[in-house]
Amino acid sequence: MKTxxxxxxxxxxxxxxxxxxxxxxxxxxxxLVFVLIFAYGPMVGxxxxxxxxxxxxxxxxxTWIGLDNFARIFQQEEATQAIINTLIIAVIKxxxxxxxxxxxxxxLSELRNVGVKKSxxxxxxxxxxxxxxxxxxxxxxxxxxxxxxxxxxANVFGxxxxxxxxxxxxxxxxxIISDLWKNFGFGMIVYLATITGIDPSxxxxxxxxxATRRQQTWHVTLPTMLPMIIVIxxxxxxxxxxxxxxxxxNLYNPLVYSxxxxxxxxxxxxxxxxxxxxxxxxxxxxxxxxxxxLIIISYRIAYKVANYKIF
Amino acid sequence: xxxxxxxxxIFSFFNYIFLILIALTCLLPLLHLLAQSFSSKAAVNGDLxxxxxxxxxxxxxxxxxxxxxxxxxxxxxxxxxxxxxxISMFVITTAGYALSKDFRxxxxxxxxxxxxxxxxxxxxxxxxxxxxxxxxxxxxxLVLPGAFGAYNMILLMNFFKTIPKALEEAAFIxxxxxxxxxxxxxxxxxxxxxxTVGLFIMVGHWNSWFDGILYMSDTTQYPLASFLQTIVVQGxxxxxxxxxxxxxxxxxxxxxAAQIFISTLPIILVYPFLQRFFVKGIVxxxxxx
Numbered sequence: 001m002k003t004x005x006x007x008x009x010x011x012x013x014x015x016x017x018x019x020x021x022x023x024x025x026x027x028x029x030x031x032l033v034f035v036l037i038f039a040y041g042p043m044v045g046x047x048x049x050x051x052x053x054x055x056x057x058x059x060x061x062x063t064w065i066g067l068d069n070f071a072r073i074f075q076q077e078e079a080t081q082a083i084i085n086t087l088i089i090a091v092i093k094x095x096x097x098x099x100x101x102x103x104x105x106x107x108l109s110e111l112r113n114v115g116v117k118k119s120x121x122x123x124x125x126x127x128x129x130x131x132x133x134x135x136x137x138x139x140x141x142x143x144x145x146x147x148x149x150x151x152x153x154a155n156v157f158g159x160x161x162x163x164x165x166x167x168x169x170x171x172x173x174x175x176i177i178s179d180l181w182k183n184f185g186f187g188m189i190v191y192l193a194t195i196t197g198i199d200p201s202x203x204x205x206x207x208x209x210x211a212t213r214r215q216q217t218w219h220v221t222l223p224t225m226l227p228m229i230i231v232i233x234x235x236x237x238x239x240x241x242x243x244x245x246x247x248x249x250n251l252y253n254p255l256v257y258s259x260x261x262x263x264x265x266x267x268x269x270x271x272x273x274x275x276x277x278x279x280x281x282x283x284x285x286x287x288x289x290x291x292x293x294l295i296i297i298s299y300r301i302a303y304k305v306a307n308y309k310i311f
Numbered sequence: 312x313x314x315x316x317x318x319x320x321i322f323s324f325f326n327y328i329f330l331i332l333i334a335l336t337c338l339l340p341l342l343h344l345l346a347q348s349f350s351s352k353a354a355v356n357g358d359l360x361x362x363x364x365x366x367x368x369x370x371x372x373x374x375x376x377x378x379x380x381x382x383x384x385x386x387x388x389x390x391x392x393x394x395x396x397x398i399s400m401f402v403i404t405t406a407g408y409a410l411s412k413d414f415r416x417x418x419x420x421x422x423x424x425x426x427x428x429x430x431x432x433x434x435x436x437x438x439x440x441x442x443x444x445x446x447x448x449x450x451x452x453l454v455l456p457g458a459f460g461a462y463n464m465i466l467l468m469n470f471f472k473t474i475p476k477a478l479e480e481a482a483f484i485x486x487x488x489x490x491x492x493x494x495x496x497x498x499x500x501x502x503x504x505x506x507t508v509g510l511f512i513m514v515g516h517w518n519s520w521f522d523g524i525l526y527m528s529d530t531t532q533y534p535l536a537s538f539l540q541t542i543v544v545q546g547x548x549x550x551x552x553x554x555x556x557x558x559x560x561x562x563x564x565x566x567x568a569a570q571i572f573i574s575t576l577p578i579i580l581v582y583p584f585l586q587r588f589f590v591k592g593i594v595x596x597x598x599x600x
Contacts, residue, residue: 017415023489024409028420031406034459035427041440042432048439059439104333107326116327122586123334126341129578129585131518133536137543137571138340141347141564148343151358181336189590213319246521250544264434271435272525284433292430310425310465 049285053278062278069282078257079283082266085172085259089243092176094236100184102229105191106217121192124185135182136250140165143174171256179247187232194228195221227306234302238295241287263287341575348372348569352562371562371569381570383531384538387450391534392516395454399512402459404505407467408493428461441526452526453519453534463508470504471497507588510581517577535574543567 018025049069051062073079104124111117127135142148143164150161164174198221206216245264252260263283271280302308342362347355354365375381410421432440437456446452474497482492498505523537530541 014415021412021414024412024414025416027405027409027493030402031424031459031464032420034402034455035424037444038437038440038456038459039427039431042436043430045432045436045439048436055439104330107330110323110326111330112323113327116331120330120334123337125586125589126579126582127337129514129518129582130575131520131536133518133520133540133543134571134575137539137567138344140543141568142340142343146358148358148361185337193590212316213322249521250540267434272438277435277439281433281435284435288430288433295429 046281046285048278049282051278053281055277065278069279070286072279073283073286078261079266079270081258082261082263086241086243086262086264089172089175089248089260089262090240092172093179093243094233094240096176096180097183097187098229098233098236100180101187102191102225104184105188105195106221108188108192109195109221110213121185124188126185127182128186130182132182132246132250135178136247139174139178139251165251166253166255168256168259171252171260175244175247175251175260178251179244190228190232191225194225198224231302231306231308234298234305235308237298237301238291240294241291341572341579344568344572344575347565348572350562350565352565355562355564371565372573374566375569375573380531380538381535384533384535385574387532388517388535391450391453392513394450395458395516396509396513398454399458399460399463400505400509403464403467403508404498406459407464408471408497410464411468411471424459424461424464427459438525447526448528448532453516453522456522457515457519460512463511466508467501467504470501474500503588503591506584507591510585510588513581514578514585539570539574543571 045059048059048062050064050066051059052065052068053059053062073083108117108120111120144150145161145163149164150159153159154161162170164170202220202224203216206220211219241263243262243264245262245268248260248262248265249268252265264287267280267283267287270276270283299308299310339362343360346360346362346364348371349364349367349369350360351366351368354360359365406424410417410424431437441447441452441456446455478496478500479492482496487495518536519534520536520540523532523534524540527533527537530538533541
């Protein structure tokens with residue numbers, strides 16, 4: 001009897017599995033339907049990157065032009081500039097976005113007063129939950145020529161008004177600092193949790209050996225945080241072509257296209273505003289393809305170095 | 312003992328000051344907005360308002376709530392947030408629960424879901440898809456495309472995994488069915504996880520502005536965040552519905568400030584609840600052995 005069962009299972013292992021676990025399969029169906037339509041569906045649409053797509057002809061009848069759209073990316077000065085801007089903005093954002101939260105987490109963990117510590121935490125997490133539209137609204141107001149910041153600078157240093165959002169040289173720093181302001185608190189959470197989780201006996205041992213607080217931070221806190229730092233920095237490599245559409249779109253203007261236009265904002269303008277659907281899709285596919293490779297590489301590194309798995 | 316050393320005391324003092332100042336920079340912009348929204352035109356235009364209202368009045372709020380464009384958008388945002396959160400939660404909870412179990416084909420399914428985090432069709436193909444499904448200018452364009460989020464599902468899956476299997480076995484012996492176990496044991500015990508993810512999704516819907524601009528050709532169909540984008544960023548003052556006589560006495564900036572503040576209020580109100588849960592949620596999602 002038992003060997004019979006085994007035999008049947010060997011022939012068709014799915015039978016028994018489906019009979020036993022059918023509710024699990026059923027529960028996956030809704031998500032599967034959504035993913036197939038709204039995530040895999042658009043991937044089919046990527047074919048228009050290889051077409052001279054005309055909306056009225058559709059995907060089936062537009063002419064195929066091979067890789068022409070991709071070749072144009074490197075001929076179009078605006079497109080190459082957008083790629084360069086993306087890389088510069090994203091790389092700086094990643095670097096400060098790793099260093100500042102680590103530093104802030106270490107500083108915050110030094111506070112002994114629990115009430116003050118909690119209040120500070122609550123406040124620094126808050127901006128992360130505001131939308132970029134809200135933040136842009138505030139920034140456009142306070143960074144304007146007659147806004148609060150210029151007012152302050154004029155009163156204290158007597159400087160002439162600075163056009164933060166209209167000066168190509170100042171646009172990138174403005175974008176990076178405002179992104180940092182909005183997100184450093186949130187980035188800090190994991191580091192803070194890691195520090196809280198450090199076994200106090202390490203510090204006690206270090207103290208008995210005569211280590212000062214600075215030495216303790218250097219030789220106990222940082223090494224313990226290292227795996228987490230490695231994981232987060234390698235994983236952020238995958239977002240090297242994401243310079244933040246929501247933010248840039250709400251802050252930029254034609255005056256700062258030369259330094260502020262990024263791939264995603266360029267795709268929006270080139271395709272939806274100017275009707276070059278095939279070309280816009282090619283730029284987007286170029287971005288997704290490179291990001292995909294980078295994410296795979298960074299996940300591998302994170303797995304090798306810190307034994308990190310996505311699931 | 313380092314606590315007593317002079318150097319550490321000096322460091323500690325400056326550390327407190329520094330961190331309190333940083334925390335204030337996160338609060339002051341919002342206070343500035345609030346102060347502007349309650350101030351008079353002369354005070355706002357003369358740039359006299361910092362963090363406290365000057366010539367206190369509530370006309371900007373009266374005007375904002377009398378503007379049918381604003382209240383209409385707000386209603387659309389409320390509907391979209393409620394509907395979108397319910398649908399999303401249903402989809403990711405069911406899949407997250409199933410995938411927290413071991414069964415044949417699980418890994419293949421998992422990869423199908425995770426792949427969507429790594430690669431996407433991008434803006435134009437998504438736009439074409441939504442248009443050809445006939446969703447443009449309907450609330451479904453705002454709710455359906457983003458309903459499934461792999462990251463949120465993985466968060467929930469990890470929550471479900473932390474619940475001891477012995478509990479499930481005991482319930483099964485007591486005669487509970489599969490769905491009974493899911494409904495009566497797993498869901499109530501995962502409440503912190505469900506709350507974290509649910510609130511993230513709610514905030515996401517409330518703040519989402521680009522899909523409204525993309526998929527609604529009629530500006531009266533915009534959700535609040537998209538409506539606000541046209542006012543705040545594109546500076547289209549006519550959406551504020553100010554008549555010339557009103558424009559003479561009311562400041563555009565204080566109406567803008569009132570509108571931004573009202574749209575941010577729900578976030579500020581759910582934030583204390585959100586904050587209680589999300590630290591644990593984030594850490595659980597990121598730190599895994």
